[in-house]
Amino acid sequence: MARPLAGALARVARAELHLGSLNKAIGRWADKQRASFPMDHNDEGTEFRYFIAWKPVPNVTRWALLVGECVHNLRSALDHAVYECSGPDAPDGCQFPVFRDDSYLSLPERAKRGYLYKVRGIKDDRVRAIIQTAQPWNRKERPELHPLWVLHRLDIQDKHRLLTPVASVPRNLRMNVRAEFFDDANHAVHASGPEWIPFERKAEVLTVRTSQPARKVYVNLDGQYGIGLAVEGLDLGLQSTLNKLSQYTRRLLEEIRDALV
DSSP: OOOTTHHHHHHHHHHHHHHHHHHHHHHHHHHHOOOBOOEEEOTTSOEEEEEEBOSSOOOHHHHHHHHHHHHHHHHHHHHHHHHHHTOTTOOTTOOOOOOSOGGGGGSOTTOTTSHHHHTTTOOOHHHHHHHHHTSGGGOOSOGGGSHHHHHHHHHHHHHHSOOOEEEEOOTTOEEEEEEEETTSOOOOEEEEOOSEEOOSSSEEEEEEEESSOEEEEEEEEESOOEEEEEETTEEEEHHHHHHHHHHHHHHHHHHHHHHHO
């Protein structure tokens, strides 16, 4: 007789395999990566644009496919668990519910959008309690960062477009910008840059604007770019997020499995 949730946990193992492949691919690229920072400016000498030239440019399409495979297997593993826990005659529409708002819990069982509809085939009260306790609505501060909610949203996005990794600007990036002007006076200097930087042959990382023409601009950046996912405005580190989601999903399924034994 197969052990409870063997299939669901096998999907987690598959996700972990894809995650391992992604980590190796990123590691091989990072070992070779030597970026340069070309600059150009306008004719007036009041705008200076800095770019990053990735050498080599990573194969982000392959990275994105590995991310999607990892996410999809984790999300599917949860649905498989609910289906198995619903017995041999599992009703249509049973799946692992993921809700940020507990108002869905109050909807009647017949309401397909509701929480109870998705778990109506589960008769084991222990399993029901585990699933309800795991809901993102139980996180009082920033439930949108709950691992289940992040996994759910990533899976939805991957169905419509690739989860393409980007370079993320660290929060603790320290930047020192200084301009040398023709009249040796101090004039206003403003620097701005994007939160996310695509992995392409020439991506803008910083724009410096001055109120008067500048002879030269000096820029010093202290901090390394990370690799992240730009999803619904969330600041998600790619590898740390996927590691967390994988570990969380495995622990949750193991807790359900142990309740069934």
